[in-house]
Amino acid sequence: MANLLSSLSSFLQNKESIHAQFFKYLICGGLTFVVDVGVFYLMAWIVLPSLREGDPFGMIIGVLGGQIRIVPEDILLRNFVINKIVAFLSSNTVAYITNVLFVFNDGRHQKFKEVVMFYVLSTTSFVFFTLLSRFLIARYDWQVTWAYFFVFTCAMMTNFTMRKKFVFKG
Template sequence: MQFIKYLFCGGITFVVDVAVFYLMAWLLLPSLREGDPFGMVIGVFGWKIGAVPEEVLLRNFVINKVVAFLASNTAAYVTNAMFVFQGGRHQRFKEVGLFYLFSTISFVVFTWLSRLLISQFGWQVSWSYFFVFACAMVTNFTMRKKFVFKG
């Protein structure tokens, strides 16, 4: 039952992350390639993705991921603390610190993997994004359950 709650709260986190990342990647700091699946979706409405050089795409990708991470990780902490896990293993300040520490480590590792998939293996940003999000979700659940919250 706990993992079901985690998946539901992860869905909320996912919506926050996707909304922030894709709005920024499309409108503020372009980090999508032409032919990206997101481009196909917005193309239905007559909108387009602007082409950017690969080095700009990769730089903007990381910046957009950082902003989306901060927004979604805050949503994740609130929903996890309220609905999924029991607090009490640590004092609140330490609990929040450990939550962000493990999330940040996961973020760095999986953002590096995502960049690798995009730059070295030619993956579209969206395919890389969704793949590493799933990997991070499983990793984060394990770390939060074992080290941050009571259980």
């Protein structure tokens, strides 16, 4: 048992192995995801309504005794983007901190440049995938939740690759 724990500890502390990095990135991504989802759906439900009646999250709110506010489609699409921006800023801060602490070696760039590059690449990915999700919602009538989860998965894979190649060392 001690050997297993020692091996697991070594694996998790390894910032050189792509397998260890990706595994830790998924774990840190899970935390980032919880922050993103939490902020987005609280905003979409309470602050700036951006859910439809048939949305899976909206149905969960209904089962729990809550209600969603229905807004016109143009307001829904505007609120969706604003909610995504707030969730992005919150979750991206968590992503940067966990990436530096647990996943990647820093040092490819000076800290200020590293942070700027992290946010520039993340923002580029965010803009592209938010526009894609907005398109899926508006053009193909996807529910907000399906578009949200689809693009989150695509963005996670893209961001891992970009952060590894351009932001962090190794």
